[in-house]
Amino acid sequence: MTVDAEVLTLSEVEALPAIVDLETARRALGIGRTTAYALARAGSFPCPVVRVGAAYRIPTVGLLRLLGIDHLIR
Template identity: 45%
Template structure:
């Protein structure tokens, strides 16, 4: 039987095991030219509240443009940030 000596270590391991795999270039391109802020935040592993705070202050990891009450993010900026840009990978 496994002895639990550090609950924090166990919790961190559980989070690491349950994290989704990083997105592929093809899955990002399937989003189209732009995506909404929450989709971009999920890809970049930023929480919802933090994403809106960063977008409002202009500090979101990629440029986010406010259109009316919504933010949009160019998928090209996300692929470039993640190093999945096809122009730079060849």
């Protein structure tokens, strides 16, 4: 089995800060950049998104819940 170098590993996900950028969230989900931005713009990203000026930020707690690893929340 090969691992996509762009996709985050579980240990990398465990070390995420409280809020991440859209690029990091999409890597954790294994989706493409274009798809991630299109979903965020449409309000359809699969976890909560916070708009900060022109940037999209994703609270890590929502990302962990989506991934089914919210037991990592401290």
